[in-house]
Amino acid sequence: MDATAQQGHDAQTMRPARPRPLSLTEAARLTGAAAPARTVDVTGISLDSRQLRPGDLYAALPGARAHGAQFAEQAERAGAAAVLTDAEGAGLLERARVDLPVVVAPDPRRSVGTIAARVYGSRPEDGTAPVLLAVTGTNGKTTTTYFTNSLLRALGRTTGLIGTIEILAGEQAIPSRLTTPEAPHVHALLALMRERGITAASMEVSSHALEFHRVDGVRFDVAGFTNLTQDHLDLHGSMEEYFSVKARLFTPGRTGRAVVVLQDEDDVWGARMAAHARAQLGADRVDTIALRGDVAEDRDTGPDRHGADWTLTALTRRGIGHSFTLVHRDGRSLRVSTGLPGDFNVANAALAVVMVLASGVDVGQLQRALDEEDPLTTDVPGRMQLIGTEPTAVVDFAHNPDALRRALAAVEPPDGQGRVIVVFGATGERDRTKRPVMGAIAARHADVVIVTDDDPHDEEPAGIREEVAAGARAAAGARAQEVLVLAPRAVAIRAAVAMAGPGDSVLVAGRGHETVQEIRGVDHPLDDREELRAALADAQQGRREDR
Structure with a gap:
């Protein structure tokens, strides 16, 4: 089993106990495809025929090495209720003589997240869904999600986490093979968290996740941006395209609020992301954090003069880590410390704090948690x-x-x-x-x-x-x-x-x-x-x- 298949195996063990049956006719409508001649109810969705459960819609998609429709017979034996595929897949299904209802969509991958959201009921608007925080950027995603998770726990929340190292649903943990799992797994995990009474969750969102529709159908409460530096150009081709993919997260359909780190005065990508987020979400729904250049001991930069909402000041060494103050332009401030080394962990800690604040936490309550629990000194496996x-x-x-x-x-x-x-x-x-x-x-x-x-x-x-x-x-x-x-x-x-x-x-x-x-x-x-x-x-x- 390859790494992607193993990730599917791990994440598929975590599904909600009470899915919401969805008719195949409705599923076809969500894809923009014609209704099939036969309709059935589906109770799940899977991209992997080996991990499919009876009643699932099998999404037979084109892959790097093979088309998923080549494994439709295996899916049928496993109890698939129907198949979602493209025109190429439909031809393969005809030759295989698979006796299942089929929905043929022009781009079925784009519909998987939407269908998964409906069948699992992952993000209902009835107030029962966990507060959901997303972190994207080249570096710092994992540490920032661990920081937000630890800080939310210090605030008394029951938390979940989806990321590179592991997936947490309360106390249950499983290894993770992808930064962001495939869309069916994401929605199944979010629905499971809601069933278990989890009140807040943090999630890494990679550029691959955005490009390959792994978070389609998910709307986050707050999305944070760490930085953009050279990486993944084998996929994106250029830094401009890399930026444009990341920017998809900061749109009204994907997040309610945004927090953007400005690494220094020359941080073009941070400034551009902040401008993009403000144009998309509205200026009052975007917070920026000015780090003001390289970290140095005993630095106090004073108030920011370039319009950032929060400015990092009074930075001092604390063991191998740092203490600092975040000052808002309206005069509010937060004293923050982290025991993890490196200037990048100062940035990660600042982002985590402002994201949690943006999720609706009272500033006084947040300061008490920072003072009493030291939540930003949490261990992050393999990160410094x-x-x-x-x-x-x-x-x-x-x-x-x-x-x-x-x-x-x-x-x-x-x-x-x-x-x-x-x-x-x-x-x-x-x-x-x-x-x-x-x-x-x-x-x-x-x-x-x-x-x-x-x-x-x-x-x-x-x-x-x-x-x-x-x-x-x-x-x-x-x-x-x-x-x-x-x-x-x-x-x-x-x-x-x-x-x-x-x-x-x-x-x-x-x-x-x-x-x-x-x-x-x-x-x-x-x-x-x-x-x-x-x-x-x-x-x-x-x-x-x-x-």
């Missing part, structure tokens, strides 16, 4: 996760240029005496243009660069490594004294720990929480956190034996 000290050893999901630069800055030894050693690679069959860029960033911000494998997929690993290493070797103004190419990844991690002194920092970047490495269609167990933990333990044991 501290594995050891002496040397400082951190695992982070940074897998694009901007995220890698920020992660390297976050692990810089505070006294300036230690070295930074980074272990990372690049994903196969993805945007190749960022490989040398990431290599150059590593060489400019680390003393030792160790290039290794990420997830090669079906691409030759050695070629990927060399593209990254070439960028590191050619970097102008490079800080790196060594650029090494080592594989497999576990060997590279052990080499980094072996050369690290007590005052150094080791950053293992790119995979974060992931526990398998995919090579030519085969999943190999690999957890950077466990590999780093074991390497540190062995190094410590070796030092004891040498004494």
Whole structure:
């Protein structure tokens, strides 16, 4: 079973107990297609014939490797009540002689979310649906949703979460394989949360989710925007198209309110997203947060002069994290702190706070939760996760240029005496243009660069490594004294720990929480956190034996 199928398997185990039967005639109307000759009631919808339940509408869609209609016979044996497909799929069904009612739509994928919303009753307008917060952007989505989830729990809410690392419906958790699940799973999960009395939920919304209609039929209460930097250009082709896909979230049909982070005065994408959201939603339904440039210790920028609604001020170090104040243009303020390192986590924390406030929470109640519970120091698996000290050893999901630069800055030894050693690679069959860029960033911000494998997929690993290493070797103004190419990844991690002194920092970047490495269609167990933990333990044991 491939990763997408496994995600379907995991998420399909979480469905509401009481779906709302939908006639196939009504389903056809929702797609804009002609009513079928035969009609039945459907009680669910599935894109995967292997995970289909009796009574489901089987959405037989074209895929990258095969058309879903090729598996319609399997769906029929599993108890499918009907099939939704396109013209190509209809032809395949005729040849297969599947005896099920069929709805033929010009673009069936666009209708899946709408049908799922109706059959599961995921977002009724009767006040029983959870308050729903969405986070999009290149970096920071996962951490921000964990922050909002933790803050909502501190406020006494019963919470749910849908994201890259896991799906939570109250206390039940399952692993996640996609940043945003497919539309039937999203709606089933939201309906299940409502049945279980969950009052607030947070969700990551990726550009893939918007492009492939995974959140169609969902209207969020608040949507937040973190940033936009180079990533996923293999799908979108250009930064302009990447932006336009993200901007789809900030429209009246998808969200009631918006919160947009302005990274600095030169943040063109943040400013454009704020302008877009204001034009779509109305200025009074959009909050902006000015970070005012790079994070520095003991900085107090004072009131914002560029029209942002909230300004980050009084930033100071708090252990490895930071404390700061958010000041609104009307004089309101919130004191905030997070124990997670890095300027990007300051931005993530600020976004989470303003999003929760925008969802309707009283500012005084929010301040009490921030003061009493310290909710923004929650652990986020694989996101600037501290594995050891002496040397400082951190695992982070940074897998694009901007995220890698920020992660390297976050692990810089505070006294300036230690070295930074980074272990990372690049994903196969993805945007190749960022490989040398990431290599150059590593060489400019680390003393030792160790290039290794990420997830090669079906691409030759050695070629990927060399593209990254070439960028590191050619970097102008490079800080790196060594650029090494080592594989497999576990060997590279052990080499980094072996050369690290007590005052150094080791950053293992790119995979974060992931526990398998995919090579030519085969999943190999690999957890950077466990590999780093074991390497540190062995190094410590070796030092004891040498004494």
